[in-house]
Amino acid sequence: MTTLLRRSSNLARISTSSLESSLCPHSSSLPKLVSRSSRLAASRRRTYATDKPGDPKESKDAEAKTSGKVVAGNGEKKGKTTPGVERLYDNAGPMSPQSARSQDSLQSSKHRDTDAQSKAAPGFENLYDKTGPMSPRSYNDPDSPPMSKLTKEEQQAVDRLMRTLRKGLPVSQSEILEEAFNDMKRTGIPMEIREVMKKLKDKPLDLATAAQLIRMTNNVGRRYAEKKISEENRNSSSSQNENGKGSKSGDKDKKKSGESSSFKEFTASMDTSTFLVTALVGYLLYRTVLPGENSKEITWQEFKTTFLDKGLVDKLTVLNHNRVHVDLHREATGRVYPESPAQHGNFRYYFSIGSVEAFEKKLERAQNELGIPSSERIPVSYVDEVPWLSGLFSFAPTLVFIGGLYWLSRRAGGAGASGQSGIFGIGKSKAKKFNHETDINIRFKDVAGMDEAKAEIMEFVSFLKEPGQYQRLGAKIPRGALLSGPPGTGKTLLAKATAGESQVPFFSISGSEFVEIFVGVGASRVRDLFQNARKHAPCIIFIDEIDAVGKARGKGGFSGGNDEREGTLNQILTEMDGFNTTEQVIVLAGTNRPDVLDKALLRPGRFDRQISIDKPTMDGRKQIFRVHLGKIVTSENMDYLAGRLAALTPGFSGADIANCVNEAALIAARTSADRVTMTHFEQAIERVIGGLEKKSLVLNPEEKRTVAYHEAGHAICGWFFKYADPLLKVSIIPRGQGALGYAQLLPQGDVYLMNVNQLMDRMAMTLAGRVSEELHFDTVTSGASDDFNKVTRMATAMVTKWGMSSKIGYLYFEGDQQQLHKPFSEETARNIDSEVRRIVDEAYKQCRELLVEKKREIGLVAEELLSKEVLGREDLIRILGKRPFEDNKEFSKYFDGPGGFGMPPPPLPPSDQPPPEGNSPDAPGGAVAIRRGDDYQ
C-alpha cells in the first residue's frame, strides 16, 4: 500500500474517486458507490443462493462451468475449445465486455459437468485468481481471498492518506472512509493486491494493471459494505429477539427496514461547480485508467491462433508504432465464436508490439506458414494518433488563453448597434437604435418652451416625411443641425421628438463613445454608424456631446498629437460629405460648447443649421412645468401652480424642472401624502437650489444670534432698497454646503440687463450681513467671506467689463486668472484696484446708512428669526409694513398673497458664463448666505 500511495497521487485517487466514476458514473460519493455495489452483490448472492442454497462452493463450480460453456460455444466439446479464445474471454473477468453474463447462462451453469473446471483450458484457474474477489468464487464467500496484514509503515501511510482526505471530504463521507480504513488496518489487504504492489515496485503502472487494481480495491470496498450489511442485519434481528418481537410480520418489516437501512444511499450535498469538477476529474481518470471497455488486449500468440489461423482477420492497423488494432470479419467471427463480442461493431482486439519491423516480419512469417497468397495478404495500415487526453492537455493552454480573451472581450464590449459585441465588435458603432414604431414615443408636444427651435427643426421633419416636395423644386435639404445650449435644456429630447414626429428610426450615440484606446477604432465606428444608418434610411443620427470628437483640430493642448480624435472627426466630415442629396439621413448633434468646434463641422453641407437652445424663459418654464406636472397627482390649480413654480425657478433648465417635479413627488410620498401640494413643490425647489437641510448641525446660542442678525441685515436691505430683488424668505436653518442661514430674493421676472443702480443696491444688500454684525456686536465674524467674494467680483466686472468706471473707461479685460501676462499696464492695474475699492466702499456706505437708520427693525426681524427660524413674506410685511416700492405685477400675482414665499435660483448673468459656484455676484437676484468661518482657510 505504501508503494501504491507513493506511486504518484494517481493511484491513491484511482482507488477512490475514479473507482466510483468507473463503476458508478452517476454517483458522486464513495458511500453511494458502496451501497450500490452492495446492492449488486446482494442481488448476485440471491441468484446463487437460489441455484444451490447453502453450497457456495457448488455455485463457484457452476460459475466456472458457465465460463467453460462460453468458451466451448456453439456446442463444441470443451476439449476442442480454441485455446486462445477461452483465455481471452475469461481474462476479461467481470469488467470485460463479456462479464455481463445473463442470469440465464448463470442458471444453466448448474447443469453442467462439475469437472468442467479441471478440464478447462490451461490458465483457466488463473483467471479467477487474477480477478480476485470479483470472481464467482468470492460472491458467496467474501472473506475467501487470503489476506495480508499491513506493515507498520503501511498503516502510517493509510493514516496519512486519511488525514489528507478528511480535509477535502464532507464529515459523513470521511467517517465512512475512516471506518473502512480501520477495517483494512485490522484485517489487511488481499494477497493479490499485495502481489500487484510488489510488481509495481519494479515496473511502472500500466493501464491494464491500473484497471486490475481498481477492480481489486473495489472488491475490498464491496466486501466491507457487505460485511456492514450483515452486521446491521444481525444487530437488528438480535435486538428484535431481545425485545421479544419476533413475529413473522415483525421480521418481515425488520428485514425490509434492515434492507432499506443497509441500502440507504448517501446523499452528499455538493454545489454545482464542485459537482462539475468532480464529474470531469472522475471522467478523465476513468478514461485514463480504463481506455475503453470496447477493446481488449491480447497477445500475439492469441491473435495468431484465435483469429489469424482461422482467417478471421480483415485488416490490421498499427497505431503509434506500438500497438496493432485487429479488425475482424464480423460475420465470420460471429459464426465461429457466436458469443464473441467482436461481432459487435464497436469492439476491437489489440496487441502490443516492440517494433514495427519485428511485427512485420512475424506477420509475414505467419502468413507464409499459412500459405496465404501475396494478393490476399492482410492489409496493414499505419496511423499516428495523439491520445485524446494528451491531445486535450497539449491544447489546454491555448484553449484557456483563447477562452480568457473571449471572456474579457465579452465583458469589455457591449452589444453594438449591429448586435455584435466582444473583441470582434470593437470597431462597430455603439449607437443605440431606437425603433420609431416601438421605442420613440416622444413628440413635439412633449418638448415645451422652445418654439423657435421647434420651428427650425420642423423643416427636417417635413423633408423626412415628404422629400419629393423639396426634390421637385431642386432644393437641397440641410444635412444636419447642431443643437447647442447649456446642459439639460432639452437637446436630446428635441432630437428624439424630431424622429418621433418624422416616424423614422433614431440612432443615438455620444461623441465620447467613438473614443477608444485603440487607434482607428473611432473612425471605424463612425463608418459603421453611417453605414448602418444608410441601411435604415430615412433615419436620424444624433451625436450627443459632439465636442468630445469635434474640437477644432490642432488644438491638442499639451497632450501632443490627437491623431485618433482627428481621425474620428475626419471620418465624420467625410461621411457627411458622402451623402447624396437623395439620401434621407439627417445628422443632428448636441453640444454645450459650440465655440470649440472645428469650423469644418459647421460649414454649409455639414451642420449648416445651428439651433441654439437657451435656458427657458418664464413662459417656457411654465410650459415645461405643465408637461411634467401632467404626470403628477395634485389637486392644485394647474395654471396657478405652473405659473408660481415658474416664477420661483428663474435660471432652471428643463432637466432641473423635471427633477424638481419628481423631487416634490418623492417628498410627498415620503410624508405619505395622497397628493403633491404646493408646499412639497417649494421644499423640492429649495432642496434643488440650496441643498439638504442640515438638521444635525447645531449652532451655539451666540452663533445662532450672529447668524440671525446677519440675515436680518440682508432682509432689511432687500426690503428697503428700491432696486434690490424682492425678498421671499429668510432662514437660519443651515443648508447645503456650509450655509448657516440665507435670505432669499427673487428677481422680478427674467432679467437680462442690469443698470448701475441695481448693481449698487445689490452690492449694498450683499454687504448688509457684515454691517449688521458691526452694528450689533462688539466684534465681527468670518461668516461674510462669501458675501465679500461676490461683491468684489461684481465690482471688478463693473470696472473691467461693463464700462461702469469713468477712470478705466470703455475697456474690456479678460478676467482669466491663469494668464501670465495681464493685458493691461501696471498703472491700469492700480487704477482697476482703486476703482473696485471705491465702488465697494460706496456700496458699504450706502448699506451702513440704511442699516443705522433701520437698526430697530433689524432687531425685530432677528429676534423673530431666532424664535421661528424661518420668516416668510407675510411675516416681513407684518414686522416691517408693506414694501415701499411697487413690485412687478407678475411677481405680486404669485407671491403677495397668503403663503407667499419661495426661493430664487442662481440668476442668469447679463453676460458671461455664470461663476462656477455660489450665486453670481454680477447677476441679478440670488440668495445671500452667511457661511462658516472655514471659508477663509
Ligand SMILES: Nc1ncnc2c1ncn2[C@@H]1O[C@H](COP(=O)(O)OP(=O)(O)OP(=O)(O)O)[C@@H](O)[C@H]1O
Ligand atoms: N423643453 C423641455 N420640455 C420638457 N422636458 C424637458 C425639456 N428640456 C429638458 N427636459 C427634461 O430634461 C431631461 C433632459 O433633457 P435632455 O437630455 O434633452 O437635455 P440635453 O440638453 O440633451 O442635456 P445635455 O446637454 O446634458 O446632454 C429630459 O428628459 C426632459 O425630461
